[in-house]
Amino acid sequence: MFMVTAIGTAILIDNKKSDLDLLPSSKITLESIEHLKRKKEILDDVKSNEFVLSDENWEFIKSNQISEVFDCLVDRFKVEYEKHDISETTEHLYELIPTYLDVFPDDVKAELL
Secondary structure (H helix, E strand, C coil): CCCCCCCCCCCCCCCCCCHHHHCCCCCCCHHHHHHHHHHHHHHHHHHCCCCCCCHHHHHHHHHCCCCCHHHHHHHHHHHHHHCCCCCHHHHHHHHHHHHHHHCCCHHHHHHHC
């Protein structure tokens, strides 16, 4: 025969916001999960220098205003520039940066630059 005993202390928390207030009101969909998964994959690729600058990837970054990639992309360009070995992909990226920055609000642009 097994006997289980639970002991605890009741506490009262004075919290004006409930945890439910912090949750988004919209439902989590498969599409939003796929979107976040793709965003994470792109961020991981950019950080590991495995990012392929395809039209599809670039459009996803622009349309979803993924500001986290900016520093990594600038660092990548800077390293190649300092080596005087700028690849065609990096040169193309340099040409695309102004259109990337245009999609952000002015306050985000100022923060990125």
